[in-house]
Amino acid sequence: MTTIADPRRELQAAFAAALAELHPSLDGQPVFTVEPAAKPEFGHYACNLAMQLARPLKSNPRKIAEELVGYVEKRLSGMVERLEVAGPGFINIHLDNAWLADRLCDYLDEITIAPVEQPRSINLEYVSANPTGPLLVVNGRAAALGSALAAILRSVGHEVTEEYYVNDAGTQVLEFGKSVFRLNRDRYRDAGWSIPDEVYAWGDDGSYADETVRPVAERLLQLRERDAQKVERQDGSVDKRFTTDKLLYEITDAVKIQLKLQRESLGRFGVNFDSHYQEHLLYAPPSGNAYQSILTNCIFPDSLELDKASGPLLDTYRLLIERGVTFEAEGAVWLRTTDHGDDKDRVIVRSNGKPTYLLADIAYHLDKWKRLNENRERLLIDIWGPDHHGHILPTRAGLEAAGVPGEALEVLISGWVTFKQGERIVAMSKRKGNLVTLDDLI
Numbered sequence: 360m361t362t363i364a365d366p367r368r369e370l371q372a373a374f375a376a377a378l379a380e381l382h383p384s385l386d387g388q389p390v391f392t393v394e395p396a397a398k399p400e401f402g403h404y405a406c407n408l409a410m411q412l413a414r415p416l417k418s419n420p421r422k423i424a425e426e427l428v429g430y431v432e433k434r435l436s437g438m439v440e441r442l443e444v445a446g447p448g449f450i451n452i453h454l455d456n457a458w459l460a461d462r463l464c465d466y467l468d469e470i471t472i473a474p475v476e477q478p479r480s481i482n483l484e485y486v487s488a489n490p491t492g493p494l495l496v497v498n499g500r501a502a503a504l505g506s507a508l509a510a511i512l513r514s515v516g517h518e519v520t521e522e523y524y525v526n527d528a529g530t531q532v533l534e535f536g537k538s539v540f541r542l543n544r545d546r547y548r549d550a551g552w553s554i555p556d557e558v559y560a561w562g563d564d565g566s567y568a569d570e571t572v573r574p575v576a577e578r579l580l581q582l583r584e585r586d587a588q589k590v591e592r593q594d595g596s597v598d599k600r601f602t603t604d605k606l607l608y609e610i611t612d613a614v615k616i617q618l619k620l621q622r623e624s625l626g627r628f629g630v631n632f633d634s635h636y637q638e639h640l641l642y643a644p645p646s647g648n649a650y651q652s653i654l655t656n657c658i659f660p661d662s663l664e665l666d667k668a669s670g671p672l673l674d675t676y677r678l679l680i681e682r683g684v685t686f687e688a689e690g691a692v693w694l695r696t697t698d699h700g701d702d703k704d705r706v707i708v709r710s711n712g713k714p715t716y717l718l719a720d721i722a723y724h725l726d727k728w729k730r731l732n733e734n735r736e737r738l739l740i741d742i743w744g745p746d747h748h749g750h751i752l753p754t755r756a757g758l759e760a761a762g763v764p765g766e767a768l769e770v771l772i773s774g775w776v777t778f779k780q781g782e783r784i785v786a787m788s789k790r791k792g793n794l795v796t797l798d799d800l801i
Contacts (some may be wrong), residue, residue, distance in 0.1 A: 420448025480732035485742035536610030538565030568792025699756035
């Protein structure tokens, strides 16, 4: 494989030529160095030749440096953006960005990528932000990492599915829907909608800031107006009664719109997924109106009889019981993850009958595993944020308990993104409306 030539060789040669031409009597002496700059603001490299010449020439090193700079800039025109004399006589070297880019492109053009001998079938899941607000800059880091990794894996022959997991089956979507309605309810009334006071009050405790939900609220208002025009009464008027049964649509439509906006943002960023898997499908097979019924019957109630559900989540629960890796204690169902390297056993079904995040995650990963090409060695790769680091071992242990090799799951951690205003760190918060979005970055 080609290696990138060290620019220091060319820089060293240029300064040596300057020394030979400007001061031939010194016969190539003294010895000098070209080293990486101590700080980025000082450029790419620094040369100490002028400092070394000060004694034999009995001259001011800054004056010597200025003479050297004039010679070397002409010799390295195109390679060097500028040379600066700094301090007592150091020469700071700023390479030209276009020259650096061309050098890197030449290097990449000469790389030969050898296909792997045994291509794998890989599901690569990344970004997977909650559909409760716009994508933030930190999501852009995961998007860039995942998209680049997918391209690299495909380039050597692997079969890769890029997947986005939509967390649409939690109580946070209820809060999001209420927040959208809170912002829109006066707009609805201004547009002629009749909203009873008890329906109006539903949005009082929406916890997401107006800034977070505004793009979705505006599109949802337009959607409601279009839908109303489609339903005419016998007298030719339109039906603009906002009844209680429409509130569920506020949630599901808000989630659909937010997901669409996230896809649009990622598309502008150059990232497009092969699959969007929605969490609510773990509770039941896909059907025409499954999302609303799952929210109503499985997510929002305080308790649940899991055996009355269907889909991958129930299938996984039954599989774990059949394999004898569960036990009951304190009214809950536990998984023996300590048998697979975890530091403690984990609850998978709470005392109220509702599944934990771990059971849902095991079910989702088993579903991904089954969707991969069984004729190739299979691999699951997830990119998570640092706050999920502690979930890696329980998830891998859960998969092993279900019969999937633990090494079949690889998790990469994408780091935090920190913003500052002056010296003060500013925390991003969708609920508070403190946002620096991926669209802002673009």
